[in-house]
Amino acid sequence: MSPDTPPAARPRRRALRTTGLIAVAALLGLVGGTAVGYRIQADREPTPLPPLNQPGLAYPAKPLPKGEEPDPLPASEDLQAKAQGDLRKLLVPRPAGAKKDKFADRDGWQSVSEFASHFDRPGDALSYQLELGIRRVAVTSWATGGDRVSEIRLVQYRAGDELGAQDYVAEQQDYMPDAEFADSEGEPLEGSADGRYYVFPVQREAGYEDLYEARAYFHRGDIAVEVFLYDTEKIPEKDIRSLAERQLGRL
Known part of the structure; x- marks a missing residue:
């Protein structure tokens, strides 16, 4: 034993060397066992795979002869075709006898910044809408009877990773049960x-007439739909349901 080597250091070094030998032996055993396993598998006959359970294909095995192809879906039934055109044409038309609401947009379009201004925090709302991929907003509104005002917005989102229309509608529906809303x-x-x-x-509110409100939220494809009714008289449930169903039918 060297005089400059502490005696207590020896057992530790031996312990380390013993541990190293065990590790090497374990590794050799693992490699050897793996090699033997591969050898056994190589000597066996291959096991056939079970047949795939695949139903008959829904499309023809061969292309249809020229002239027998099905007609393309008409634009009136193709939401994508309709949605790429003038979005304002998908809005429910103003009922006969209804007057254009004085607060309505003149040309039926609403800018994204104007749309965001309807929220409590317009700046945050604008950022959120841009993240969702908002593309454009078509709007119509009209006044009927005494003080009834109806408004519909079609909010279209761009195709991408985000499900803009679906996510926006879900968020609006999330806070509807709050006491300050529905x-x-x-x-x-x-x-x-x-x-x-x-x-x-x-x-x-003191000094003002009673205000009644009803809303509907839904989406179809990349279009989120908002329907609003305002009145100084109670709004029957069937009125908001009927208007929302009519707008849904347009899509």
Whole structure:
């Protein structure tokens, strides 16, 4: 033993060397076992795979003869074709006898910044809409009867990784049950997978007439739809449902 080497250091070094030898032996055993395993598999006959359970293909095995191809889907039934044109044409037309609402947009289009200005925090709303891929907004509104005002917005989003229309509608529906809004879960809109309509409690404020409100939210493809009704008299549930269903039918 060298005089400059502490005695206590020896057992530790031996322990390390013993551990190293065990590790090497284990590695050799693993490699050897793997090699033997591969050898056994190589000597065996291959096991056939089970047949694939594939139903008959829905399309013809061979192309149809020229002249027998099915007609393309008409534009009236093709949402993508309709949605790429003038979005304003998909809006429910103003009812006969209704007057154009004085707050309505003149040409039926609403800028993205104007759309965002309807939210409590316009700057955050604008950033969020840009993240969702908002493309354009078509809007119509009209006044009927005494103080009834109807408004519909079609908010179209760009194709991409984000499901803009679906996500936007889901977010709006999330806060509808809050007491300051509809204070209810609403009712499902027939013909729509996720659409719902809501009738709000009356809003009363000293010095003003009672305000009644109803809304509907749904989406179809890349278009999110918002339907609003305002009145100084109670709004029947069937009114918002009927208007929303008519707009859904246009899409």
